[in-house]
Amino acid sequence: NAGVMQNPRHLVRRRGQEARLRCSPVKGHSHVYWYRQLPEEGLKFMVYLQKENIIDESGMPKERFSAEFPKEGPSILRIQQVVRGDSAAYFCASSPSGGMEKLFFGSGTQLSVL
Amino acid sequence: SQQGEEDPQALSIQEGENATMNCSYKTSINNLQWYRQNSGRGLVHLILIRSNEREKHSGRLRVTLDTSKKSSSLLITASRAADTASYFCAPSYNNNDMRFGAGTRLTVKP
Numbered sequence: 676n677a678g679v680m681q682n683p684r685h686l687v688r689r690r691g692q693e694a695r696l697r698c699s700p701v702k703g704h705s706h707v708y709w710y711r712q713l714p715e716e717g718l719k720f721m722v723y724l725q726k727e728n729i730i731d732e733s734g735m736p737k738e739r740f741s742a743e744f745p746k747e748g749p750s751i752l753r754i755q756q757v758v759r760g761d762s763a764a765y766f767c768a769s770s771p772s773g774g775m776e777k778l779f780f781g782s783g784t785q786l787s788v789l
Numbered sequence: 790s791q792q793g794e795e796d797p798q799a800l801s802i803q804e805g806e807n808a809t810m811n812c813s814y815k816t817s818i819n820n821l822q823w824y825r826q827n828s829g830r831g832l833v834h835l836i837l838i839r840s841n842e843r844e845k846h847s848g849r850l851r852v853t854l855d856t857s858k859k860s861s862s863l864l865i866t867a868s869r870a871a872d873t874a875s876y877f878c879a880p881s882y883n884n885n886d887m888r889f890g891a892g893t894r895l896t897v898k899p
Contacts, residue, residue, distance in 0.1 A: 679831070708887065717792070717877060717891040718832070766831050777822070778887060780831030 677702065679769050680749075681781035688757050689789050696752040696784045700769030707750045708768045708778065709742060718766060724750060754786075762788045791815065792888035793861075793878040801896040808865040810893040812878030813858075819881045821854060823863050826875045826892070835863075835876075870899045 680699040688694050700707050705726045710718035720734040724744040735742065739757075744750040754761055764785050768778040793812045802808055812821070820839045824832040838845045838854045838861065845852045851864040865872055875892040 710889070718889040720888045764829075768832070777834045777837060778824075778832070780824075780833070782831050783829075 679767055679779050679781035681765075681767050681784050683784060684782065685785045685787070687787045687789065690758055691756050694754040694757050694761070694786055694788075696754075696765050696767075696786070697749045698752070698767030698769075698781060699749040700767075701771075701779050704769035704771050704779070706770045706772065707744050708770075709750075709752050710766045710768070712764045712766060712783075721752075757786075757788045759788045762786055791880070791882055793821070793880045793890045795876065795878055795890045795893045797893060798891065799894045799896070801898065802868055804868060804870055804897055804899050806868055806897075808868050808872070808895055808897070810863045810876050810878075810895070812861045812863070812880075812890070814861075814878075814880040815859065816882060817856070821861050821881065822879045822887070823850075823852060823861075824877045824879060824889070826877065828874075832877065832889075865895075868895075868897045870897050873897045 682697050707724045709721040712718045722735050722742045723731040727746050739755045741753045764783045766783045768780045770778050793814045796811045818840050820837055822837045823835045825835055826832045836847050836852050838852050849866045854861045873896050875894050877889045877892045879887045879889050
């Protein structure tokens, strides 16, 4: 049984480029959450999605950031025109249902912006 | 803020000792969860306690919940070096999201 798979594990981008982070939830899970973590800090909520729907994006910056969870395929967190301040670890988590039950986390994508 | 606040920020103990971490939150919750994060890894779920429960055990872990004080504690008994990690509480207020505090960084010295 595969857990939450995130790729790439490490991503290096230059300022102004686009970053695409992928998350494949646990098989059968239809709820996906994205978090951002800076060194020595906690996880900051970004967005909560169900299949084909954004449920809560209150933690997402209004510009340059977008997320999707299509009917088929992984969830994608997309960051356009990256800046150095976007450098962080991005974690994805999934759950089989809403109601805030146990979350299963991926190992994260470490984004470094040069 | 809807996130929990962990206390202390950092805790250092000797192997074999008990470690206690606390969590405070603001408003009524549905449940409260504790997670562990090893350096550079994703969070791992430890235990969930519902608002109508007062205490829960899982192996060497004991979690308490006091809804009147809006607080929870995580006790790790007979700690091991492998327990070294950051520990986060996550109060759940609604069905939409789960938010985490800054965590408690636990160091268990062998």
